[in-house]
Amino acid sequence: MLTFEGLYFKYSKNAPEDILKNISFSASNSEICAIMGPNGSGKSTLLKCAAGVIKPCRGALRYHGECLISNYKTDRAHLIAYMPQAQTPPACTVFDAVLLGRKPHISYSVSKKDIKKVEEIIHTTGITDIAMKRCDELSGGELQKTVFARALAQEPQILLLDEPTNHLDFKNQTEIMKLIKGLTKELKLITIAVIHDINLAIKFSDSFVLIKDGQIFANSCISAITKENIDTLYSVDSKIYEIDGGKIVMIN
Amino acid sequence: MGPLGLILAGVALNSLFGALTMLMQYFASNTQLTAALFWTFGDTGRAGYRELWIIMTVFAVSFIYFIINGWNYNALEWGDETAAGLGVRVKRLRMRTMLLASLLSAVVTAFIGVIGFIGLIAPHTVRLFTAGDYRYITVYSALFGALILLLSDLIARSILSPQVLPVGIITSFAGAPLFLYLLIKGNRGI
Known part of the structure; x- marks a missing residue:
């Protein structure tokens, strides 16, 4: 169980308004928690706070009761894998990119165990064919899978994914979400993902955190997805259909 | 700071230290002026054993630091956020690396020339x-x-x-x- 307790954040002390205001929610093991909200609402900032890339001004982040904010960075990298939104791939091979995920576990030389682990993960994520390709020559889908594989190589207990389906086509979107879902269940991970596609989020997530203007607007299971919530959140006029026991959100 | 900013900062610093060099040359005697001019033609023959020991020491320290941080530099290639997520203390690493690299090149250039x-x-x-x-x-x-x-x-x-x-x-x-x-x-x- 990962718990956010009254998290506040702003970039500089003199900034007039907090980017995150009183963020409190918790995410459970074996579940995907989708963070949704309009652009600039503070979703990515929230993930960065959780990943330790930036430090929140106030509030606490607890994993099984243990405070994570003041944690030493390498320790945190054992626990949390963070996949940022934008990727600028260097010229290394896919294999090396995944191997980089082992960094928190290796001091300098790579052990046989690390190599084996990387091979395993490359196999599970289905990127065996491109393992020797250069990262700056990959397609969007291949790159996203590579970066996800690197996050897995960290052997984390918490996965923080910032738009894992960004720039992906329909097939790749489903594929990567299935992969995330499967591994979250199998490895009992806590997965928190920023997802823009509402229907994709509904299909694959277990709980939802709706954020507007840096504040949590609604937070619960599928019951958070109501016409009223979606309309206020995105300032749109939407319609929700129930098909095969699932919800589908459409713009009216 | 991006690559462009880095280059422009380099141009600005170059001009600043160029001015300082010129100032020193302006007030220097003829012999000193010749020595300063010859220093700009880098020559390996200029350093003796004393200088070499100093260079070796600075080199050893910074080289070991660079090697130890090989993985951290690899992580940094993916951007600061990815690196931070992998446990790299980005600001500290960048600061120390720049400091050591500058120190090393400054020591070598001071003794050998450009x-x-x-x-x-x-x-x-x-x-x-x-x-x-x-x-x-x-x-x-x-x-x-x-x-x-x-x-x-x-x-x-x-x-x-x-x-x-x-x-x-x-x-x-x-x-x-x-x-x-x-x-x-x-x-x-x-």
């Missing part, structure tokens, strides 16, 4: 063969850089024999076109 382009050519050539892995780039570019310097010095000493040329002239002569070639042809990884 020998241009080796620091550009060596790592960029090595990068073409090491797939951007900093665990190897650091070691191989040190070796390759030493090799280029040795070769250039050999040429400088023999090309107009018995006249000995300063090695800085050779490296700049050969380095500039070679660097342009690398830039145009092999922008893979540069």
Whole structure:
């Protein structure tokens, strides 16, 4: 169980308004928690706070009761894998990119165990064919899978994914979400993902955190997805259909 | 700060320290002026054992630091956020690396003089063969850089024999076109 307790954040002390205001929610093991909200609402900032890339001004982040904010960075990298939104791939091979995920576990030389682990993960994520390709020559889908594989190589207990389906086509979107879902269940991970596609989020997530203007607007299971919530959140006029026991959100 | 900012900052600093050098030269005696001018023709013959020991010490310290941090540099290639997520203390690493790199080049330049382009050519050539892995780039570019310097010095000493040329002239002569070639042809990884 990962718990956010009254998290506040702003970039500089003199900034007039907090980017995150009183963020409190918790995410459970074996579940995907989708963070949704309009652009600039503070979703990515929230993930960065959780990943330790930036430090929140106030509030606490607890994993099984243990405070994570003041944690030493390498320790945190054992626990949390963070996949940022934008990727600028260097010229290394896919294999090396995944191997980089082992960094928190290796001091300098790579052990046989690390190599084996990387091979395993490359196999599970289905990127065996491109393992020797250069990262700056990959397609969007291949790159996203590579970066996800690197996050897995960290052997984390918490996965923080910032738009894992960004720039992906329909097939790749489903594929990567299935992969995330499967591994979250199998490895009992806590997965928190920023997802823009509402229907994709509904299909694959277990709980939802709706954020507007840096504040949590609604937070619960599928019951958070109501016409009223979606309309206020995105300032749109939407319609929700129930098909095969699932919800589908459409713009009216 | 992006690459463009870094280059512009370099231009600004270059002009500042150029002005300081000129100021010193303006008030220097004729002999001092000649010495200062000769210092700009980098020459390996200028350093004695005392200087070499100082250079060796600074080199050893910074080289060990660079090697230890090979993985951290690899992580940094993916951007600050990814690196921070992998447990790299980005600000501290960047600060210390820049400090050590500046110290090392300052010490060498102070004793030997200006020998241009080796620091550009060596790592960029090595990068073409090491797939951007900093665990190897650091070691191989040190070796390759030493090799280029040795070769250039050999040429400088023999090309107009018995006249000995300063090695800085050779490296700049050969380095500039070679660097342009690398830039145009092999922008893979540069």
